Amino acid sequence: xxxxxxxxxxxxxxxxxxxxxxxxxxxxxxxxxxxxxxxxxxxxxxxxxxxxxxxxxxxxxxxxxxxxxxxxxxxxxxxxxxxxxxxxxxxxxxxxxxxxxxxxxxxxxxxx
Amino acid sequence: xxxxxxxxxxxxxxxxxxxxxxxxxxxxxxxxxxxxxxxxxxxxxxxxxxxxxxxxxxxxxxxxxxxxxxxxxxxxxxxxxxxxxxxxxxxxxxxxxxxxxxxxxxxxxx
Numbered sequence: 001x002x003x004x005x006x007x008x009x010x011x012x013x014x015x016x017x018x019x020x021x022x023x024x025x026x027x028x029x030x031x032x033x034x035x036x037x038x039x040x041x042x043x044x045x046x047x048x049x050x051x052x053x054x055x056x057x058x059x060x061x062x063x064x065x066x067x068x069x070x071x072x073x074x075x076x077x078x079x080x081x082x083x084x085x086x087x088x089x090x091x092x093x094x095x096x097x098x099x100x101x102x103x104x105x106x107x108x109x110x111x112x
Numbered sequence: 113x114x115x116x117x118x119x120x121x122x123x124x125x126x127x128x129x130x131x132x133x134x135x136x137x138x139x140x141x142x143x144x145x146x147x148x149x150x151x152x153x154x155x156x157x158x159x160x161x162x163x164x165x166x167x168x169x170x171x172x173x174x175x176x177x178x179x180x181x182x183x184x185x186x187x188x189x190x191x192x193x194x195x196x197x198x199x200x201x202x203x204x205x206x207x208x209x210x211x212x213x214x215x216x217x218x219x220x221x222x
Contacts, residue, residue, distance in 0.1 A: 033209045042214035043155070043199065050208050058209075090154060097208045098142055098162075103154035 002027045006091050006104035013081060014112050021076045021107050023091030031094045032074040033058070033101070034066065036087040043090065049074055050097075081111040114138040116213035118200050123219045124190055132185045132216045134200035144183045145201040145210055146174050155199055158185070187218075195220045 004025045013019055025032065033048035035058075045058025049068040063085055065077040074093075078085060088108050092101040115137040124130040136144065143162040147155040161167060161176035161183060173186040185198055197217050201210035 031208060035212075040214065043201075043212040045209060045211070048209045056208070059211075092209075094209070098160075098203050100145075100157040100160065101155075101209070103156070105154055106152075 002102070004091055004093050004102050004104040006089075006107050008107060009105060010108050012110045012112065015082055016080050019078050019081060019109075021078075021089060021091075021109070023074045023076065023104055024072050025074075025093040025102070026072065027093060027095070027102065028071065029093035029095050029102075030071075031097065031101075032068065033092050033094075034064070034074070034076050035090045035092065036060065036085075037090060037106075038087050046076070046089075081109075083111045085109065086111050114202055114204060114207075114211045116200055116202055116211060118198075118213045118216045120214070121217045121219070123221060124187075126190055126192060126220055126222050128190050129186065129188050130190060130218065132187070132198050132200075132218065134183045134185075134213060136181050136183070136200070136202045136213075138181075138202045138204045138211070140205035141178065141181075142203045142205050144174075144176050145199075145203065146183075146185045147199040147201065147212075149197045149199060149215070151196070158198075160203075190220050192220050192222070194218065 034046040047066040091104040146158040149155040159174040197215040203210040
């Protein structure tokens with residue numbers, strides 16, 4: 001089944017404790033991206049990747065890192081999480097720019 | 113930058129027709145996406161308009177006017193399961209992924 005998976009689905013952590021949210025797709029898509037979704041603000045781009053080892057900042061990259069060492073995986077790293085990073089995070093992949101994005105199920109992160 | 117505007121919330125009656133509007137201002141515009149998102153779930157793709165005009169897919173249709181920077185999503189024969197957020201997203205040539213509006217929460221009541 002073609003899908004995007006994210007782990008964990010739910011995470012409660014404390015300020016400053018490094019964490020990684022994994023994202024994997026099995027559709028051989030070139031493009032992958034991370035969004036955060038907050039009430040009243042919609043989906044906002046954090047980082048995106050056009051191919052292996054090629055990444056770029058979105059609209060709200062501060063406090064986040066990403067890597068794309070393999071085509072299928074695009075982990076999101078929070079080196080020192082803070083409470084303002086409490087949010088719902090979505091990973092997405094697409095075949096190319098301008099094609100349909102497939103979203104993962106989301107990761108609900110709470111930083112205390 | 114890009115500016116995308118859509119109403120925050122709309123209500124409609126089961127069986128009726130509803131039109132959700134989206135206006136955008138973006139340089140190098142390529143196309144306009146619509147996604148549906150049920151509460152607590154991931155967005156799912158509905159349509160992508162590149163050319164002007166109306167595209168119909170079953171009960172859902174999407175319209176684009178490039179010259180006016182305007183799109184709408186038309187939902188016919190509304191069902192209770194259509195209660196969801198509808199996200200408009202503009203794809204520009206200068207960006208590899210689309211920019212989303214804040215979404216319109218549609219409530220369908222009996």
